[in-house]
Amino acid sequence: MTYKLLIGQRIYSSWSLRGWLPFVVHDIPVTVQDTLIYGDAFYDDVVSFGGHRTVPAVITPEGAILTDSLSIVWHLANAFPDRGMLPADKIANAKAINMMSEMHSGFTALRSACPMNLATAWNGFAPDEAVRGDLARIDELWTDALAQSQGPFLFGEYGLADAYFAPVAIRIAGYDLPMSDTSRAYVTAQLTHPAIQQWQEDGLSNDTELGQYEMPLTRKPFPKR
Ligand SMILES: N[C@@H](CCC(=O)N[C@@H](CS)C(=O)NCC(=O)O)C(=O)O
Structure with missing residues (x-):
């Protein structure tokens, strides 16, 4: 069993990004499942995953369900103390x-x-x-x-x-x-x-823009690095 992680759209879901980054940066195997914030199936997806109302949610290899980004990252720091997620000092x-x-x-x-x-x-x-x-x-x-x-x-x-x-x-x-x-x-x-x-590229390839995130401003390309 590896970790399972439920996330929302990558272009919008800031809390999903916080939950996802430690897995990738610190090389922890994880199976990612996607759901759509504001989609009709959002709450059903969260509940059938075992979560509670929001993303991200995680199922640990032992079957514990973590329903908040803070508990997710805290758990990972405890489970993988040699990966340098938090300063040793x-x-x-x-x-x-x-x-x-x-x-x-x-x-x-x-x-x-x-x-x-x-x-x-x-x-x-x-x-x-x-x-x-x-x-x-x-x-x-x-x-x-x-x-x-x-x-x-x-x-x-x-x-x-x-x-x-x-x-x-x-x-x-x-x-x-x-x-x-x-x-x-x-x-x-x-x-x-x-x-x-990687997160941005995956988001731009897979996500559809939502009216809820429109601003009364003109657009310009997201800054290239
Ligand atoms: N305190 C939570 C916040 C999670 C959160 O608000 N996630 C948003 C997506 S970025 C969400 O699921 N929104 C759906 C809703 O609130 O109905 C955490 O740290 O995980």
Whole structure:
């Protein structure tokens, strides 16, 4: 038995991306099953998989069902402690967990104003004060971690904290959001990572665009790296 992972459309499903990345980056065999957010069969697919309302969901080889991205990545870090998903250093480890926790429970202004969309970028998005506040906090978290680790990722090699912030990097590129030069370089490192490129290519090949993700803005191609 290997892991089974249920995900939504790759171009839109930011939480699915967070759940999927550790399997690919850390070379953990997984069978991926797709469902369509906003599709008629979405809730039936989730329930028949064994999940609860949302994607991602995972069935472990032992048959445990994990219904939230945070429990998925936490489980993987515990099950594969030699893969470097979280920093070994206790302080860096605590900082990574803190950053992931802030991401999991927060940045709601950014998340709702700028839905992840890997199929297009947008011209002329003007972040309001709440979005600018979220971006300032993310910039602070990233620049602090990158100053300590010297990059290219938050804690050196690509880990769970990077997986958690990958959809933010995609939003910054897609909506051309204001960030420091250090954070911009980190966005480029995220977008050029082979796993992110694979996810985007698979999404562009398989997913259909949905009206729910349309913005009152003009489109431009998602930035080429
Ligand atoms: N806290 C959850 C959030 C999962 C989530 O909201 N997933 C979205 C897709 S990106 C979803 O399933 N939406 C369908 C719905 O809420 O009905 C996690 O970390 O896994």
